[in-house]
Amino acid sequence: MPIKTDVWTVGLTPNKLRQSRLASEQLLEEMIISSPSILSDEWMLIGRQESTGMGGRIDLLAIAPDGNLVLIELKRDRTPREVVAQTLDYAVWVESLRENEIAAIYQRFRPGSSLYADFLARFGRVLDDDDLNKSHQLIIVATELDVSSERIVEYLSKRDIPINVLCFQIFQVGDQQLLSRSWLLDPVQTQVNAASTSEGHSEPWNGEFYCSFGDSASRSWADAVEFGFISGGGGAWYSKTLQLLSPGDRIWVNIPQQGYVGVGRVLGTSTPANEFTVMQDGEERPVLEVATRANYHAEFADDPERCDYFVPIQWLQSVPVSQAVREIGMFGNQNTVCRPTTPKWRWTIERLKQRFPRFDEVAATEVASVPGS
Numbered sequence: 001m002p003i004k005t006d007v008w009t010v011g012l013t014p015n016k017l018r019q020s021r022l023a024s025e026q027l028l029e030e031m032i033i034s035s036p037s038i039l040s041d042e043w044m045l046i047g048r049q050e051s052t053g054m055g056g057r058i059d060l061l062a063i064a065p066d067g068n069l070v071l072i073e074l075k076r077d078r079t080p081r082e083v084v085a086q087t088l089d090y091a092v093w094v095e096s097l098r099e100n101e102i103a104a105i106y107q108r109f110r111p112g113s114s115l116y117a118d119f120l121a122r123f124g125r126v127l128d129d130d131d132l133n134k135s136h137q138l139i140i141v142a143t144e145l146d147v148s149s150e151r152i153v154e155y156l157s158k159r160d161i162p163i164n165v166l167c168f169q170i171f172q173v174g175d176q177q178l179l180s181r182s183w184l185l186d187p188v189q190t191q192v193n194a195a196s197t198s199e200g201h202s203e204p205w206n207g208e209f210y211c212s213f214g215d216s217a218s219r220s221w222a223d224a225v226e227f228g229f230i231s232g233g234g235g236a237w238y239s240k241t242l243q244l245l246s247p248g249d250r251i252w253v254n255i256p257q258q259g260y261v262g263v264g265r266v267l268g269t270s271t272p273a274n275e276f277t278v279m280q281d282g283e284e285r286p287v288l289e290v291a292t293r294a295n296y297h298a299e300f301a302d303d304p305e306r307c308d309y310f311v312p313i314q315w316l317q318s319v320p321v322s323q324a325v326r327e328i329g330m331f332g333n334q335n336t337v338c339r340p341t342t343p344k345w346r347w348t349i350e351r352l353k354q355r356f357p358r359f360d361e362v363a364a365t366e367v368a369s370v371p372g373s
Contacts, residue, residue, distance in 0.1 A: 004169075005169050017173060018171065019170065019171055020171060020172040020177055021143070021170055022177070025143065028074065028141070029059060032141075033048065039166065040187070041235060041305070042065065043064055044063050044118070044122045045060060045109070046061050046102070046106045046109055047106065047108070052090055053093065056090065058071060058072075059072055060072035060073075064137070064194075065123045066131060066195065066333060067128070068137065069133050069136040069137075070137045071091060073087045073090065075140060081148065083142075088138070094136050095133075099133075103116075106118075115127070137193075137194045139163075140166070141167075141168065142167050143167070143169065144167070144169075153185070157190065160196065162190045165185070166182075167183075191237065192241060192338055195335040196338055196341045202342060203342070203343060209245060209339060210331065211230050211337050213255055214256060215321055217294060217295060218233075218296065218297060218308075219296055219308070220291065220294040221261055221320075221321055223291040223292075223293045223294060224253075228267070228313050229278065230336075231309060231311070232308065232336035234308070236306075239270070239307075239308065239309040241338060242270040242336060243269075243270050244337050245269070245270065245311050247266055247267055248266060250316075251264055251337070252349070256334065259324030260330070260352055261324045261325075262316075262317065262318030263318075263356045263359045264313040264318075265314045266311060266313060267311075271310055271311070272308075274288070274302065276312075278312075287310060288301065316359055316361055317357075325351075325352065327351060329348075330344075331344045331348040
């Protein structure tokens with residue numbers, strides 16, 4: 001059924017707020033430009049009203065922390081089929097954009113600014129041309145949605161097309177209007193769909209999970225090995241993909257710019273930092289007290305959107321960062337967890353199984369929950 005939100009005032013006699021309308025969808029676009037977090041805290045806007053060279057203009061263009069692009073189309077007054085078809089048509093243009101073209105788009109959007117410098121300032125990592133625009137997400141922004149649009153978008157998403165709808169509703173409170181936001185589909189799934197097909201041609205998933213583990217001031221691979229975990233945080237984009245993991249899953253860990261350092265079995269589900277415990281000297285201890293080689297965004301421990309989340313892991317085989325396995329052509333991605341569906345991932349796993357021969361020593365039936373899971 002179409003997305004619909006109702007809002008009431010809080011009190012002994014709650015009043016249902018009257019649904020209203022914006023003066024124009026142009027106003028919504030201006031609001032997004034002024035405050036991009038209305039769309040997402042995890043994206044950086046890089047373009048607006050760019051000509052596709054095919055007789056149309058995209059509304060907005062953004063970039064995600066992994067370098068993938070996000071095409072954002074406002075529904076405006078188009079019919080559902082028109083807006084979906086137009087978005088898919090524009091996706092052909094987005095897919096073809098090269099590094100210099102994307103940088104030029106950002107120059108027009110932010111004159112005098114550098115995409116690479118601003119990406120580093122926004123996300124805390126260098127934007128590598130090899131990561132830029134490997135894939136993209138398609139986001140339709142609407143102030144109302146119909147059953148037909150839902151069916152089309154859900155159908156495409158189930159077939160791994162990274163498309164979603166962000167529905168805004170307007171409510172009236174006296175002279176003031178309030179804006180609510182609802183996603184049609186879980187945005188994590190859209191992010192995963194984009195990451196899984198980032199190398200182009202896809203094939204059936206081989207059941208092996210990929211993990212990007214940034215060994216830095218924020219988290220430590222030595223801690224992860226000693227206490228048995230993987231983690232991600234600093235924003236929902238980095239932590240929510242940990243929810244893909246279930247006990248018994250096998251995961252291969254890659255440290256960006258270093259290589260693959262371990263393979264393990266998942267023992268539990270994603271847990272926020274202030275609730276996750278590990279064993280030290282036979283005693284159950286809070287992870288933030290004993291994993292001291294990094295900070296794990298401890299300053300955000302009480303913020304469910306920005307805190308680190310942990311998943312308990314039984315390591316089957318691991319190596320120090322200095323012995324990381326890195327070969328030309330191996331799969332790499334900035335998403336904390338993903339399910340790659342590319343031939344490159346299948347080939348990477350074949351190579352890793354040779355380098356980590358104990359990858360299957362522990363049978364799935366031996367997996368059990370651990371303290372803090």
